[in-house]
Structure formats: structure tokens, C-alpha cells
Amino acid sequence: MTDAYLTRLHEFTIILYAISVLLYFFDFMHNNQKANRAAFWLLSFVWLLQTAFLLIYMVDTKRFPVLTIMEGLYFYTWVLVSFSLLINKLLKIDFIVFFTNVLGFIIMAIHTFAPIREGTEIATQVISELLLIHITAALLAYGGFSLSFIFSLLYCVQFNLLKKKIWGKRLRRIPDLTKLENIAYLFNVFSVPLLLIALILGIQWASVQAPGFVWYDPKILGSFLVLFIYGCCLYARVTHKLVGKGIAYFNIACFLILLINFFLAGNFSTFHYK
Structure with missing residues (x-):
């Protein structure tokens, strides 16, 4: 090819x-x-x-x-x-x-x-089943978080349309607020354990094969921060301490932190390939 x-x-x-x-x-x-x-x-x-x-x-x-x-x-x-x-x-x-x-x-x-x-x-040298599972799980988790972010964004759009009493075909084509909130939550439920698995396998692989690996690597700390804030988001949703527009804004903030970690923290990593 x-x-x-x-x-x-x-x-x-x-x-x-x-x-x-x-x-x-x-x-x-x-x-x-x-x-x-x-x-x-x-x-x-x-x-x-x-x-x-x-x-x-x-x-x-x-x-x-x-x-x-x-x-x-x-x-x-x-x-x-x-x-x-x-x-x-x-x-x-x-x-x-x-x-x-x-x-x-x-x-x-x-x-x-x-x-x-x-x-x-470099890619050829680091091939291993462990690494493949780590990266694939992380990317699937990021995909799930992305969809959760978009549902929360639509929640905010729908909420504002209803608040301003803007009726029309566009409003009817967006699902109701409860459905949007529930689907965003389900994507987070799917993605949080996937990201945890990816981090565990990634650390295991790096500790064996990456000579520059340190546990306080910026990408690792950033990924655990992302996992922690999404865990807090799930906890707030399950315990009903934060619902509706509040949980939607929290979820959007979580995704923005994920993007910062993905695009910025990797530049300071000692063993992640750019």
C-alpha cells in the first residue's frame, strides 16, 4: 500500500x-x-x-x-x-x-x-497485547465520554429553549430533558470502568517495558484526575446531590478537563509517544 x-x-x-x-x-x-x-x-x-x-x-x-x-x-x-x-x-x-x-x-x-x-x-518495538488492550480501552472510554458530553450539551440547549419558551420543530426533535440526562449518565457508566482498566493495564505495561516510566508522570496524574472527576460526576448523579442543569454543566467541565489532559499533558510525558 x-x-x-x-x-x-x-x-x-x-x-x-x-x-x-x-x-x-x-x-x-x-x-x-x-x-x-x-x-x-x-x-x-x-x-x-x-x-x-x-x-x-x-x-x-x-x-x-x-x-x-x-x-x-x-x-x-x-x-x-x-x-x-x-x-x-x-x-x-x-x-x-x-x-x-x-x-x-x-x-x-x-x-x-x-x-x-x-x-x-517505535510502534513496531512496543507491540504487545497488553499495550493494545490499554490503548483500545482508553480510546473507547474517550469515545463514550465524548457522547456523554454531547448529550449534556443538548440538555443545556433544550433547557434554555424551554426556559425561554421557544417552541417549534427543532425543540420537538430534541429528546426530553430526563432522557438526555439519563443517556449522558449511561455513557459515563460505560466509560469510567473502561478508563480505569486502561490505566491499570497501561501502568503495568509501562513499569515493565518503558525505561522512562515514573508514577508521577504528567499524563498518568492527569488521567487519574480525569477518572476522579468523572467518578465524582457519577457519585453526584447517583446520590442526587447534583441533577438537571447542574450535572450537565459538571459533565461538560469534566470533558474539557479530559481534552486538556489528552492534548496537553501528553506533551510533558516521559514515555508516551507523541
């Missing part, structure tokens, strides 16, 4: 992805079901192309493609697209697909147009 072929595949996929997001935006603004259906089928085709690329890449490299930051971003985008299609199919919540894929498109663009970084030799 040549680099030129991979580049063309990425560019074609991101063009289709952009058209899909634009159609979803048009549907969001004008309640156009034809645009919604066209956007859904385009997004499904994007998912097929992404899946095909991942499979071809795995055959070509003989490993699961999550060992470098660029590979991780691509897999993260695939997780977001997969989740959004499932949600659209099972729950029929159109706006979730739109907001999720705005985020997914941004990550996909970063992956596609970022400068190529050297890392193949």
Missing part, C-alpha cells in the same frame, strides 16, 4: 465526511428530512471507507493501528462515527449524529492534514 494511495483515500473520505456534516447542519437549521437521509447514507459510506482502511492497514502492518497518536486519532474518529450511527438507528436522535460528527470531522481533519510523523520503528 503506497503513501499516495493512503493520502487519496483519506482526502476522499474527508470530503464525503464534510458533505455529510454540511447536510446534517442544513437539516438542523431547516428541518429537512431529505437532507437528513442523504447525510445518514453518506456517513454510512464514510464508516465503510474508514472500516476498510483500518482492515487494510492492519493487514499491511500486521498490528492493530492505535500505537501512535495519529493512528489513535483515526480510530477515535471511527469510534465516534460507529456510536453515532448506532444511536441514530436505535434511538432515532438526529441531532446527536450532527453534533457527534462535527467533533469527529475536526479530529479526522487533524489526522488527515497533520504533518507525517516518524514513529513506525
